[in-house]
Amino acid sequence: xxxxxxxxxxxxxxxGDSGDGIQLMGSQFxxxxxxxxxxxxxxxxxxxxxxxxxxTTFGVSAYQINLGGGPITTPGDxxxxxxxxxxxxxxxxxxxxxxxxxxxxxxxAFTARNLAKAGYDTDPRKSGVLADxxxxxxxISHLNLESVKEFGxxxxxxxxxxxxxxxxxxxxxxxxxxxPVENWLKRRLAGKxxxxxxNIKALHAxxxxxxxxxxxxxxxxxQIPAARPEPxxxxxxxxxxxxxLGIAAAGELADRPVLFCSYPIxxxxxxxxxxxxxxxxxxxxxxxxxxxxxxxxxxxxxxGGMIGVTSSSGPGIALKTEAMGLAVSAELPLVIVNxxxxxxxxxxxxxxxxxxxxxxxxxxxxxxxxxxxxxATSGECFExxxxxVRIAIRHMTPVILLADGYLSNAxxxxxxxxxxxxxxxxxxPLPESEENPQRKAFTRDAKSFGRPWITPGIPDLMHRxxxxxxxxxxxxxxxxxxxxxxxxxxxxxxxxxxxxxxPEQKLESGPDSGDLxxxxxxxxxxxIYQATRETGVSFVHLRHLNPLPGNLRELLxxxxxxxxxxxxxxxxxxxxRDKLGASPVSxxxxxxxxxxxxxLVEKIGSLRGELS
Amino acid sequence: xxxxxxxxxxxxSQEVRWCPGCGDYAILKSVSKTLADVGASPEQTAFVSxxxxxxxxxYYIESYGFHTIHGRAPAxxxxxxxxxxxxDVWVVTGDGDGLSIGGNHLLHAFRRNIxxxxxxxxxEIYGLTKGQYSPTSRVGTTSPSSPGGSxxxxxxxxxxxxxxxxxxxxxxxxxxxxxxxxVLQKAHAFVGTSLVExxxxxxxxxxxxxxxxxxxxxAANTQLHVRHGExxxxxxxxxxGIRFNADTWTLEVIDATxxxxxxxxxxxxxxxxxxxxxxxxxxxxxxxxxxxxxVSFEEAFYAQHPSxxxxxxxVKDFIRGPSSWTVDA
Numbered sequence: 001x002x003x004x005x006x007x008x009x010x011x012x013x014x015x016g017d018s019g020d021g022i023q024l025m026g027s028q029f030x031x032x033x034x035x036x037x038x039x040x041x042x043x044x045x046x047x048x049x050x051x052x053x054x055x056t057t058f059g060v061s062a063y064q065i066n067l068g069g070g071p072i073t074t075p076g077d078x079x080x081x082x083x084x085x086x087x088x089x090x091x092x093x094x095x096x097x098x099x100x101x102x103x104x105x106x107x108x109a110f111t112a113r114n115l116a117k118a119g120y121d122t123d124p125r126k127s128g129v130l131a132d133x134x135x136x137x138x139x140i141s142h143l144n145l146e147s148v149k150e151f152g153x154x155x156x157x158x159x160x161x162x163x164x165x166x167x168x169x170x171x172x173x174x175x176x177x178x179x180p181v182e183n184w185l186k187r188r189l190a191g192k193x194x195x196x197x198x199n200i201k202a203l204h205a206x207x208x209x210x211x212x213x214x215x216x217x218x219x220x221x222x223q224i225p226a227a228r229p230e231p232x233x234x235x236x237x238x239x240x241x242x243x244x245l246g247i248a249a250a251g252e253l254a255d256r257p258v259l260f261c262s263y264p265i266x267x268x269x270x271x272x273x274x275x276x277x278x279x280x281x282x283x284x285x286x287x288x289x290x291x292x293x294x295x296x297x298x299x300x301x302x303x304g305g306m307i308g309v310t311s312s313s314g315p316g317i318a319l320k321t322e323a324m325g326l327a328v329s330a331e332l333p334l335v336i337v338n339x340x341x342x343x344x345x346x347x348x349x350x351x352x353x354x355x356x357x358x359x360x361x362x363x364x365x366x367x368x369x370x371x372x373x374x375x376a377t378s379g380e381c382f383e384x385x386x387x388x389v390r391i392a393i394r395h396m397t398p399v400i401l402l403a404d405g406y407l408s409n410a411x412x413x414x415x416x417x418x419x420x421x422x423x424x425x426x427x428x429p430l431p432e433s434e435e436n437p438q439r440k441a442f443t444r445d446a447k448s449f450g451r452p453w454i455t456p457g458i459p460d461l462m463h464r465x466x467x468x469x470x471x472x473x474x475x476x477x478x479x480x481x482x483x484x485x486x487x488x489x490x491x492x493x494x495x496x497x498x499x500x501x502x503p504e505q506k507l508e509s510g511p512d513s514g515d516l517x518x519x520x521x522x523x524x525x526x527x528i529y530q531a532t533r534e535t536g537v538s539f540v541h542l543r544h545l546n547p548l549p550g551n552l553r554e555l556l557x558x559x560x561x562x563x564x565x566x567x568x569x570x571x572x573x574x575x576x577r578d579k580l581g582a583s584p585v586s587x588x589x590x591x592x593x594x595x596x597x598x599x600l601v602e603k604i605g606s607l608r609g610e611l612s
Numbered sequence: 613x614x615x616x617x618x619x620x621x622x623x624x625s626q627e628v629r630w631c632p633g634c635g636d637y638a639i640l641k642s643v644s645k646t647l648a649d650v651g652a653s654p655e656q657t658a659f660v661s662x663x664x665x666x667x668x669x670x671y672y673i674e675s676y677g678f679h680t681i682h683g684r685a686p687a688x689x690x691x692x693x694x695x696x697x698x699x700d701v702w703v704v705t706g707d708g709d710g711l712s713i714g715g716n717h718l719l720h721a722f723r724r725n726i727x728x729x730x731x732x733x734x735x736e737i738y739g740l741t742k743g744q745y746s747p748t749s750r751v752g753t754t755s756p757s758s759p760g761g762s763x764x765x766x767x768x769x770x771x772x773x774x775x776x777x778x779x780x781x782x783x784x785x786x787x788x789x790x791x792x793x794x795v796l797q798k799a800h801a802f803v804g805t806s807l808v809e810x811x812x813x814x815x816x817x818x819x820x821x822x823x824x825x826x827x828x829x830x831a832a833n834t835q836l837h838v839r840h841g842e843x844x845x846x847x848x849x850x851x852x853g854i855r856f857n858a859d860t861w862t863l864e865v866i867d868a869t870x871x872x873x874x875x876x877x878x879x880x881x882x883x884x885x886x887x888x889x890x891x892x893x894x895x896x897x898x899x900x901x902x903x904x905x906x907v908s909f910e911e912a913f914y915a916q917h918p919s920x921x922x923x924x925x926x927v928k929d930f931i932r933g934p935s936s937w938t939v940d941a
Contacts, residue, residue: 035937180935231941235933249927257921259695279916281930282923286694286913289720293687296680296717300660300691303678304699306921308691326681416931456658456676456692456699464624464671466679476626477671 009068010222011076012170015093016085016106018052018061021163026063028167028184030411032176034236039070039229041526043594044409048266048349055109055117057088067174069225073377073526075410077596081173083166085109085140087118094129103133104169106162108141138209140166147205148198157195161202168206174222178203230415237414239378239407243337244274246385248281251307253386254393254425257282259301260309261294265316266349267405268339272311291319295336299323302332305455307389311337313405314356315346318363324398325368328491330465331442331451333392333399335385340404340522342592351592352406354522357571360400361546367488369495371395372546374402376525379414381407383422384543390425394501395494396450402545404567406523406594427453430461438463442475448501449494496547505549510538513558516608519584521545521572524565524595531600537608545575553580563587563607565600619644622654626671635786635813636665639733640672642784642792643702647675649793650800657700660689662709665740666733666812669704683714686721689728690909697910700800703730706812707748708738711767715747718807722778725804726909732769732807733786735814736821743817755817769809770890774883774902780806781886781902785826786813791837791898798900804908825896836895840880840903843868846895854892863888865895880904 012029016022023044033040043064052059066076078098084090086109097103105125115123124130125137144165148158167181182200189196251258260283262272276285284306288294291312298308312320317338327334340355342348347355356363360372371391375384381403388401428450431443437454441463444451454461463475471478472486510517510532517538520528525541532539538559542548556562556576562584564573570586577583587603589595622644630636647657657675661667663682670677676699680688685703693701710718710732721728737755738744744757748769752761773781780802782795792810799806811822825834836846836854844854845868853868853875868875879885886902914920 031935035935037937037939184934229939231939233932233936233938235931235936237933241933245927245931248930252923252927257695257923259691261691278930279921280919280924281927282919282921284694284913284917284921286691288687289716292684293690293717293720296684296687297691297694299680300678300688300693301695302691303688304692304695306695322681323684330678416936419926419928419931455696457655457696459655462654462674462676464626464677464679466670466677467681468679 008225009066009070009072009076010081011064011066011079012081012083013062013064013079013093013096014083014166015060015062015089017054017089018047018049018059019054020061020085021160022046022061022063022085025163025167026065027411028181029170030065031184031236032171032180033065033067033174034234034413035180036176038067038225039072039413040065040067040411041072041075042411043075043406045593046350055086055088055114057092057118060089060092062089062093070229073529074594074597077598083170085162085166087114087120087124090124091118091120097133099132101133102136103130104136104138104166106140107137108139138169143205143209144202147202151194151198151201153194153198158198161199164199165202165206168203168208169210171203172207172210178207229413232415234413234415236411237379238270238409238411239375239381239403240270240274240409242379242381242414243271243375243385243403244278246382247275247309247335247389248278248283249382249419249422250386250389250425251282252419253422254307254389254427257284257306258309259284259286259298259306260311261286261288261297261301262311263288263291263294263316265291265313267341267408268311268313268316268337270408271337271339291316292323295320295323295334298334299327299330299332302327302334303330303455305453305457307333307335307393309335309337311339313339313341313349314343314359317356317359321364324370325364325366326467327398328368328370329467329469331396333389333396333453335388335392335399335401337385337401337403339408340402342590348592350405352404352523352567352594353590353592354404354524354567354571356402357521357545357568357575360402361575367492369492370398370400370546371495371498372400372402373543374522374545375407376522376541376543378407378410378412382417386422386425391498391501393425393427393453394450395448395498396428396453397494402522404523430454436474437461438475439473441465442470442473444490448497449490498544499547499550502544502549504551505540505542505555507555508539508541509533510536512538514538515560516563516604517556517559517561518563518565518600518604519556519572519576520565524567527595527597527600528565530597531604534597534601535604537604542572545572548575548579553582556580556582561585561607563604565589565595565603567595616651617648617654619648622647622674624672624674628672629668630665631816633815634665635735635815636669636733638787638789639731639792639810639812640669642789642796643731644673646793646796646800647673650797652700652800656698657702658692659702659704660685660692661704662714663740664706664709664738666704666706666731667709683709683712684717685709686714686717686728686730690721690724690726693727693910694913697727697914701728703728705730705732706739707732707734707736707746707769711747711769711772718772719776721805722773722776722807724909725777725779725906727803728805729799729802730805730807732809733812734769734809735812735818736766737814737818739814739817768890769807770901771887773807774887774890778807779804779902779904779906780900781809781890782806782900783809783811783896783898785811785822785898787826788898795900798903802903803905803911825894834895836889836892836897838878838880838889838897838899838901840878840900843875843877845875856888863892
């Protein structure tokens with residue numbers, strides 16, 4: 001990198017041990033970036049172990065951020081800057097880097113022991129493997145400890161400031177002010193003034209190191225232009241934050257409290273944590289004893305008139321399956337959020353995957369259709385949460401909302417929406433034509449097939465509901481053969497009817513007909529957006545997966561080929577074959593890592609080569 | 613409602629489909645009567661059940677009712693009670709539903725002390741699935757799935773409940789109207805989780821399994837009806853009593869006419885005594901065995917949601933997060 005360079009976008013990767021405070025450093029850098037008006041996307045990538053063995057490659061925790069004038073929609077394919085706190089972090093990150101990338105290593109951590117732990121026979125700083133990069137070897141541990149010496153901290157306490165030392169260096173490199181980070185430290189460590197001051201000191205010391213030219217000749221200040229997004233008010237947001245706010249907003253739009261019932265599981269827990277701070281918004285959280293209890297309590301809450309919401313990841317969703325059937329049978333509203341992760345079984349708890357589309361659409365006993373939605377970006381979790389609650393209440397059905405591990409943690413700038421622009425969410429009115437309470441409870445709307453939401457406590461409307469098949473009119477238990485056929489048809493028609501209420505599928509970008517369209521869903525939005533923009537290929541991104549939008553068949557029919565990139569082995573491709581009779585080409589990636597733009601560009605290129 | 617309701621007002625028009633002679637009929641009557649006696653309001657009452665013969669209960673009570681899935685009734689009922697703490701929420705379960713597939717949910721209901729009145733119909737057998745041994749079946753129980761006799765140690769509902777932190781445990785016999793009425797009223801009045809174990813006679817698959825102490829002709833000598841603050845006496849002329857043997861740390865039967873001062877007075881707040889009473893082989897202890905009120909889960913929950921879950925602020929007040937910035941046109 002040249003001195004005082006202006007660049008369109010730049011990818012920074014921070015990597016170290018899982019105890020090095022990398023995620024905190026990364027998120028603070030993201031906030032500093034956000035406040036300058038640059039566009040950005042982040043990718044926290046951390047191990048499943050809370051504190052994996054120090055110095056090992058599998059214990060490496062990383063945070064990647066792509067920042068620039070935008071639009072930035074992915075965390076970037078290849079880092080331009082790497083900060084590696086130890087040899088293992090260097091080893092894991094090196095293959096990803098651009099040639100010529102700036103590599104800042106913590107000299108102090110390159111001991112014989114750490115080199116051996118990382119599997120290096122020879123010191124990479126001397127072996128030539130860094131020949132293609134600009135290397136700055138700074139004594140980060142040592143310089144950090146020196147800078148906080150005056151505070152009389154123990155060595156381990158002092159060492160823990162080194163992420164802020166390195167953050168100070170980054171702030172200098174990117175010409176950022178201290179204020180957002182300092183303010184955060186002052187709030188966070190208000191009760192621990194010594195630690196607070198030590199971290200602030202380390203931050204300044206790292207910054208000063210950057211300024212001291214002779215020590216850091218390779219470093220240069222990088223100017224990132226501010227993005228030119230739509231006017232409005234913006235904030236940085238992760239998927240978990242947006243989902244929490246969206247769920248609370250849905251409660252406000254429906255004018256009902258929300259009871260969120262959940263069991264801790266990676267990567268779904270951040271939503272539970274976020275919501276547990278929103279009691280002033282009429283949101284209650286209940287940490288259940290297991291996944292089944294979580295969804296059961298959410299169903300109980302919905303039965304009681306609150307908006308019942310539960311959330312988990314694939315293995316937990318599997319446990320909830322039977323109860324989803326109960327909500328379908330009882331015709332109660334419910335939202336099930338699935339933060340997908342790599343599987344099968346425990347799989348890759350901290351790595352992302354679009355693993356559960358089959359599970360969401362097809363994965364239940366009997367004919368048990370459920371509407372399925374998915375969020376494309378972190379910010380979009382907000383509006384999809386509202387959409388999920390709206391469908392659940394209108395159609396009186398459980399709704400599955402698919403997100404994934406990447407979206408849960410990834411931050412992006414988000415234009416703060418105006419809540420007034422969302423229509424209120426209204427439950428179906430009580431049918432006046434019917435007097436018998438049991439029949440009244442099961443008199444359904446002609447278009448949505450949703451029944452009225454009658455909750456215990458309302459006088460004179462006592463009725464019974466349950467998981468046994470019920471008579472289509474009276475709601476009483478019925479084993480009548482023809483009635484079961486009618487009820488099965490009704491449940492199917494109800495979910496299909498959702499298609500009449502959702503917007504038509506639109507093209508994200510590109511010509512509205514042609515040789516190739518790329519179809520995505522969920523968090524692959526970012527890389528597909530960039531790859532299709534680069535190649536000029538048309539792009540369709542699905543938010544409604546069950547039912548599919550009514551015009552999708554016609555829209556896709558205008559293209560010769562359909563390419564479906566997915567972080568699974570072709571689940572949406574199967575769905576499109578099944579529901580539309582389409583013949584898509586599947587592009588699979590199941591490495592636990594998001595798609596790179598370059599991978600998609602290459603695939604699009606090779607497919608077009610075949611076509612021409 | 614100003615008019616006093618009767619048991620009939622709590623009865624639905626649904627045809628009851630238990631086997632003729634099933635103990636459930638008597639329990640249904642006692643529950644309907646109790647609801648009328650305590651002045652319950654049908655719309656403020658909800659019955660939640662899981663799966664099993666007992667789980668049909670909500671269809672037959674004129675109140676709100678939810679027949680859920682196997683073992684999960686306490687979890688569904690927990691959500692309902694949190695959503696509307698004003699409701700009287702009853703859970704109807706059995707030994708299979710509550711202690712086998714749903715054992716985990718009962719455990720956590722007890723330790724949370726959520727305001728549920730749990731009726732556990734214990735017949736020591738799986739009825740609806742046609743007679744397999746259950747978690748409360750005694751060792752040696754022969755059944756379609758245990759032709760050589762069950763080799764599993766049965767779980768004691770009372771010991772399980774107290775071990776899990778339950779604060780109310782009572783027992784009744786399906787056909788004992790007086791005893792049932794008493795424990796149901798006490799269970800209804802309790803703030804927190806109340807567990808009532810009901811010895812229920814399955815006339816098809818496990819008939820007379822409790823006959824040794826439920827036979828009316830010898831009931832006075834085989835049943836111990838405990839009342840808080842009253843001496844533990846039984847027998848035809850209340851001539852027998854219960855004493856604590858400090859040498860063996862167990863309860864024992866004594867001739868109350870000889871050493872009346874040795875007869876224990878029931879203290880329902882004494883967990884050690886409760887555990888002894890639960891295990892007493894004969895006479896079988898009935899009535900409110902343990903009752904030690906504490907703050908209920910819903911009380912604690914709403915203490916942390918002082919607005920009673922009403923919205924005090926708008927999402928607009930939270931949506932900006934820790935910091936935001938403006939992009940001008």
